Amino acid sequence: MYDFSQRRSIRRYKTQDVSDELLNSLLMRASQTQTMGNLQLYSVVVTRSEEIKHQLSPAHYNQLMVTQAPVVLTFCADFRRTTDWALQRNANPGYDNLLSFQNACTDTLLYCQTFCNMAEAEGLGLCFLGTTLYNPDAIIDILKLPLLTFPVATITLGWPDEEGKVSDRLPLCAIRHDEVYRPFNAGRINASYSAREALEENQRFVDENHKDNLAQVFTDVRYTADDNLKISVALERAMRRQGFLSSLGETIED
Amino acid sequence: MYDFSQRRSIRRYKTQDVSDELLNSLLMRASQTQTMGNLQLYSVVVTRSEEIKHQLSPAHYNQLMVTQAPVVLTFCADFRRTTDWALQRNANPGYDNLLSFQNACTDTLLYCQTFCNMAEAEGLGLCFLGTTLYNPDAIIDILKLPLLTFPVATITLGWPDEEGKVSDRLPLCAIRHDEVYRPFNAGRINASYSAREALEENQRFVDENHKDNLAQVFTDVRYTADDNLKISVALERAMRRQGFLSSLGETIED
Numbered sequence: 001m002y003d004f005s006q007r008r009s010i011r012r013y014k015t016q017d018v019s020d021e022l023l024n025s026l027l028m029r030a031s032q033t034q035t036m037g038n039l040q041l042y043s044v045v046v047t048r049s050e051e052i053k054h055q056l057s058p059a060h061y062n063q064l065m066v067t068q069a070p071v072v073l074t075f076c077a078d079f080r081r082t083t084d085w086a087l088q089r090n091a092n093p094g095y096d097n098l099l100s101f102q103n104a105c106t107d108t109l110l111y112c113q114t115f116c117n118m119a120e121a122e123g124l125g126l127c128f129l130g131t132t133l134y135n136p137d138a139i140i141d142i143l144k145l146p147l148l149t150f151p152v153a154t155i156t157l158g159w160p161d162e163e164g165k166v167s168d169r170l171p172l173c174a175i176r177h178d179e180v181y182r183p184f185n186a187g188r189i190n191a192s193y194s195a196r197e198a199l200e201e202n203q204r205f206v207d208e209n210h211k212d213n214l215a216q217v218f219t220d221v222r223y224t225a226d227d228n229l230k231i232s233v234a235l236e237r238a239m240r241r242q243g244f245l246s247s248l249g250e251t252i253e254d
Numbered sequence: 255m256y257d258f259s260q261r262r263s264i265r266r267y268k269t270q271d272v273s274d275e276l277l278n279s280l281l282m283r284a285s286q287t288q289t290m291g292n293l294q295l296y297s298v299v300v301t302r303s304e305e306i307k308h309q310l311s312p313a314h315y316n317q318l319m320v321t322q323a324p325v326v327l328t329f330c331a332d333f334r335r336t337t338d339w340a341l342q343r344n345a346n347p348g349y350d351n352l353l354s355f356q357n358a359c360t361d362t363l364l365y366c367q368t369f370c371n372m373a374e375a376e377g378l379g380l381c382f383l384g385t386t387l388y389n390p391d392a393i394i395d396i397l398k399l400p401l402l403t404f405p406v407a408t409i410t411l412g413w414p415d416e417e418g419k420v421s422d423r424l425p426l427c428a429i430r431h432d433e434v435y436r437p438f439n440a441g442r443i444n445a446s447y448s449a450r451e452a453l454e455e456n457q458r459f460v461d462e463n464h465k466d467n468l469a470q471v472f473t474d475v476r477y478t479a480d481d482n483l484k485i486s487v488a489l490e491r492a493m494r495r496q497g498f499l500s501s502l503g504e505t506i507e508d
Contacts, residue, residue, distance in 0.1 A: 004372065007286040024426055031423045032261040033367065034382040037476055040424050045431045052433055076435075081428060082472070084438040085447055089469035094479020098486040102359075102387055106407070109360055110382075113287065113367035118258065128288040128364075133356055144434040153360070169285045170294055172278055174335060177299045179306055180398040181330075184338040193339055215343035218336070222291055225348020232352040 002121045008166050010125025011063075013158025017070045018124065026122070030115040039082050041104035042111050045143045047072040055142045059135040060154065065127050069156035074132070074139060075112040077104035079148040079244075095148060101244040105152050112153045125160035128153065134231055136238040147243035168196055256375045262420050264379025265317075267412025271324045272378065280376070284369040293336050295358035296365050299397045301326040306396060313392040314385040314408065323410035328386070328393060329366040331358035333498075334402040349402060355498040359406050366407045379414035382407065388485055390492040401497035422450055 027044060035041065047053055048071055056074075057066045066072055079095040086093035119126055132139065132154045139151040174192035184192070196202060197214050209217045219225075239245050281298060289295065301307055302325060310328075311320045320326055333349040340347035349358075373380055386393065386408045393405040428446035438446070450456060451468050463471045473479075493499055 004283050004286055004368070009288055024430070027430060028423075028426055029258050031429065032258055032420070034263055034370075036384045037472060038421055038423075039472070040429065043429055043431055043435070045433070045435060047433060049433050081438055081443075081446065085443050086469045086473050088440055088443050089467045091467070091469040091473040092479065093473050094482050095477075097482050099387065099482050099489055100477075100486075102489065103384065105356075105359065106363055106384070106387070109363035110367045110370075113364045114258070114371060116288075116364075117368060117371050130290045130357065130360070133353065133360070142434075143431075146435060146437065149435065166286070167292055169282075169292075172282055175285065175294065175297055176278070176281060177297055177397075179299070179301060179303050180396075181297070181299060181400060181403065183400060184335055186342055189335075189339050189342050192335065213343045213345070215340045215345040218291060218293065219340050219345040219347050223349075223354075225346065228348050228351050228353050232354075235353055235356065 004117075006166055007120060008164030009127045010158075010160045010162060010164050011065050011127050011156075012160070012162040013065075013069050013125060013156075014161045015070070016159050018157055018159070022122065023071065026115055026118050030111055030118055033111045033114040035107045035111070036103050040107065040111075041078055041082065042108035043076050043078040043081065043149065045074040045076065045145075047074065047143075052142060056139065056154075059138040059142070060129050060131040061134075063127075063129065063131070065156035066129070066154075069127075069158045071157045073115075073155045073157060074143060074151050075108050075115075075153040075155070076143075076145060077101065077108045077150045077152050079104050080146050083148055096243045096246045098239075098245060100148075101150065101239060104150070108152050112155070116155065119157060123159070124157055125162075125164065126155050126157045128155055133235060136235065137241070140238065140242065145242070150239065150242050150244065168199060170196065258371075260420055261374060262418030263381045264412075264414045264416060264418045265319050265381050265410075266414070266416040267319075267323050267379060267410075268415045269324070270413050272411055272413070276376065277325065280369055280372050284365055284372055287365045287368040289361045289365070290357050294361065294365075295332055295336065296362035297330050297332040297335065297403065299328040299330065299399075301328065301397075309396045310393065310408075313389040313396070314383050315388075317381075317383065317385070319381050319410035320383070320408075323381075323412045325411045327369075327409045327411060328397060328405050329362050329369075329407040329409070330397075330399060331355065331362045331404045331406050332402070333358050334400050337402055350497045350500045352493075352499060355404065355493060358404070362406050366409070370409065373411060377413070378411055379416075379418065380409050380411045382409055387489060390489065391495070394492065394496065399496070404493065404496050404498065422453060424450065 083093040307321045337347040
């Protein structure tokens, strides 16, 4: 494996294309990733069309990578294909529920990440767009995603035209728990976050946002309770629209 | 990267331990995986204790790997640490909602899969236990997982004591869609599944289960509508128990 400790997201790409041969090879090899019952509960929509990239762009808050990258990949949780297989084999599928949604998301994200690891090992650059869950309805419409599919991850992919920057990460004491979960007291929070908070770029980030500290930038600016709640309601509605909650009763938000 | 096309799950392990040094190195290197806003919304509970392995075993339907593997890793979606960080910095966190749950699951699964790819590249063998979502309550109790954490993936890890078997996978036409999702008509379903259905081991699997075809084994035996619905209700309840739906109104199942 390549030196993963130097991994960085890439947001600027050369105009040089990513060949279908390479793309297909990566998509196939990545499919050896473990999957529930070997059902491979995912599909990938490949966007090369300028028109569709421009349609997708607002759903990703107009991040430039979407229109600049030669390839945009939307990884979708997919119980549609399995359901169609069952229906065409006189079998009785029952995958319109929350568990099936989570299982398909799991398969999709594991597959997606192996794809990312492999693509980066090939020298490709990519950026993972977490915005996919923020505007599922638009993406569903543009990519014509049928019932029992759901967009869960988007990757912009191309040959790097920037170095990118290796991000700092939390120390292991923030991540690892032995035998049982160890609660975070003030000492452990400090041990986990102090180095990050002291970084010059983060102090600048706090100043630019007129906040007292880095945590407040996240809670008050980047990921606010109000936004999270609004988007949660829309997300749940989209899950229902795609048929993943139709075995269950009332909507959460009703 | 090692030859991923030969990847296989490993369910039998040597008694030789996995050193903490190697484990920590993998856990740290994998943390370069992309993560939402660099928040790293995951934690990993490392189980080496025989006692806790035996407690976890029933939650994973007593699959032998859980007690046989030297290490069991439970990857947890975690907004607890971020929330505690915020609370200790006079910030106002709002991550008790569905979006935050999905974002944390996403971070966790991407991190988990990079870990898996790296571990396998080191020669370790592992098995991913999809059962984690089937019995979250038991795992939450045993590992003492606090509010705003949720177990989403379990890995049994060790040095391989079997060759394992490379699984067949669907052809690319089952996975890849160009520009928009292409519906699956009978022809495309056949193109996607015929080779798999023709495998001798799958025909034996159909016979053993007294079914007409492979799809029916999945819908009638392995992943039935009844089970999926029951487990969905329990899953939603566990998400609520862990505080991830407390901003929203009534429960789905009420």
